[in-house]
Amino acid sequence: MKQEVSPVQQIEVYSWPTPNGHKVHILLEECELPYRAIPVDIGAGDQFKPDFLAISPNNKIPALVDPHGPDGKPISVFESGAILVYLAAKTGRFLPKGDREKFEVLQWLMFQMGGVGPMLGQAHHFRGYAPEKIEYAIARYTNEAKRLYGVIDRRLAQNPWLGGKEYSIADIATFPWLRSWERQGIVLEEYPHLKKWFDRIAARPAVQRGVEVLADRRKPITDDKAREILFGSTQYQRR
Template sequence: MIDVYTWPTPNGHKVHIMLEECGLPYRALPINIGKGDQFQPDFLKISPNNKIPAIIDPEGPDGEPISVFESGAILLYLAEKTGRFMPASVRGRYDVLQWLMFQMGGVGPMLGQAHHFRVYAPEKVPYAIDRYTNEARRLYGVMDRQLQSHDYIAGNEYTIADIAIFPWLRSWQNQGIDWADFPTLKAWFDRIGERPAVQRGVQVLADLRKTPHTDAEKEVLFGKTQHQKH
């Protein structure tokens, strides 16, 4: 059974969805990022960047346990482990990899910043709100255009690229998005959301998550605690 050290965030849900889609047995172990669980020494041993999710698979590729951190790397690992949601051809593989990198380098960081400055920031900074909201809209436009000629993000098959992107779009309202501007992407979003494994994946630990209202929680998530020695 795979141990998943996680929290109900978009990056956590990527891995929950993948595990559900693959039918792999797993145990979700909550890492409460509002309380600072991500800085505990045992967690840092498997996730030195103090970010969720991370996994330990007791049946690694050489028959020995393996730990993997970074959600994109975990998706790749699980795809290779199961032979699912990643094309076999070299060309198809790179079609998926480029869109996975698009999510890791663009969709996640930029939509996260839009969400932060629109919702969590203690003061409203118009420049930051406009900067990241505009970038969110640009990224939604990129995906909308891609889907006008493809059934899925990386082509005509459902892959880890779709799994990686979907959870990040669930907070579209907090990112300043109007779905009317992106009808093709909205149709994809609804279609992915209807998948039973996706529905199960986004419910993993969902009852534990609260918006970080307290100053202490915000300090742990966004303040200097992030770079202090632990």
């Protein structure tokens, strides 16, 4: 049974039910850390509010505030990959301590941050959100999605987990981005090792709890105002 913790002692995660948000929700659940999820409605422009920019200067979710940082003082962390490394270091979990094993995990975390997230995000945009269908862009990012799935499948043919022998923050970071495989133009059965890995992660109770965090807040992006905030000139204003 979890011990009740005062709200002032809880980690605060400023987030939204997106892949980058869910990766942090999942790790918090896996580590059984007391936390409070504070919604940042990115379709309404909450990410541009001064209070949020103070902890996330790149105006992206998620961001985290830990009242008990490494020196006992509050600390804020932005960028989902950095948050995963921070929480793994704080708890001593899901990131190996040995240098060789640690860097094996970190390289696959960077693969997610630099490749899987940005490229699958572009596939989502041009396949589903772009105001006009640009066949070149759709083909480019769909093919890149297939290439990345292939890289992961080959890795998982040789190792049970992305980082090697143990489940780690590399798996936690990557899994949420692959939950929308159909929207990325992917047939999951074409990547059997990846599918087996995906199903194992999806069955974990902490993962199931993590992907439900703030899930009731998410709405389809259908109105012009939300589209403009997310994809239009609002995104590029100097602040």
